[in-house]
Amino acid sequence: MNYIKHLNAVFLQFSKDGRLNPTHISLYVTLFQLWNNYHFPVNFHINREEVIQFSKIGSKTTYHRCIKELHHWKYLLYEPSHNPFHGSKIKMFNFGTSDGQVLYPSHTNIGTSNGQAVVPINKHIQTVINNTNGNKLDRPKNENEVIVFFQEENWPELEAKKFYNHYQGIGWKVGGKTKIIDWQATARNWMLKADELKTVKTVVAVSQNTDNLKTSSNKNYSDPL
Template sequence: MQNVNYIKHLKGVFIQFSKDNRLNPTHISLYVALFQIWNNNRFLEEFYINREEVMRFSKIGSKSTYHKCIKELSHWKYIIYYPSHNPYKGSKIKMFKFETSTGQALVHNSTNIETSSGQALVSINKHIQTIENNKNINKLDQPKNENEVIVFFEKEKWTTIEAQKFFNHYQGIGWKVGGKTKIVNWQATAKNWIIKAEEIKNKENQKSVSQNMDNLKISKNKNYNEPL
């Protein structure tokens, strides 16, 4: 049995996940499922897995997706995968250690999910949900809906109509600047829209004032005996 710190390891591997653009949510879900089974086996150097159990834990419904992801995790040095061609003997897994410097205690059997052996494990989905939530918090490439844009424009002291113009314009071109470059932060784009709208509004006001002044101009030499 290896001396593995549950919290340190998860923190370390999640940091690695954030840096690795090759991974998708299925890879992460599969890794966490394997980690939980490793935890259930008291962090043995190597342990055997049951494919159906791992697929159920990781919420993977396709065998081909499962085999593809587990082989890629092995190739990318997150685990070592020893596939078994014996239907009566499961494949073998060796886990690499990813640990940070925080000093927290080992955790083996927290409540939430039970394996076929009856031992309780920490919820797999909890860690995946945390990652997805962090992504959603930072997602600013486009607003959730029109109402979110209206609320933003109201805070900036602009009208609902202008907010709807902004939303409909970028919704129509797929939230891309000039229809080409994907927007990174829609709120920053909205502020630029407001600045331009303010400039147009000021120019129109100046033009209106100028026209009114021209209409009021009179000639000092006007002959009032001339008919209108």
């Protein structure tokens, strides 16, 4: 497998695939780097927490959804493990077109001995991000996408509709002025504020139900004070 040809091919595929979002790409790049670290075996085992940390994914739910989708869309083969001491197995499909020499990235060498330049992986990542501007996160495609996202975060459909209708009504802008960059991040902030509001209402309700006077209807007013 040729390292460069593989990256060029898979990133080209990313740019054409409208189903992907930046989380899918981040997860794939993380798995590719682990595959690289293991010197490109046929398959390898992963640690879920490590992958989530490296790919900057915010929740286990999002991680499981994205890795299953990458599996379903034939970017890789994912075999989940239910053994805490034995990680899930990953097989990365070869997107290269030739059986050329594998080029391992180096932190010190800019080029190879024959003068061939090794393109830094960051350049490939930036290229695919630029080519996938069609997959913007400034607003969801529709209300159903918001409902699915809220359900994945264990929030009810009603709260998702409140969020969608609110921001749909103000043109997906924060405070009606600043354009939203990532609607999912805005949705998470919405959830946090909703939790805080629930806490405040609970405290107020408890305080209102507390009888601070402790009066008794059986008081004998003939008793001396």
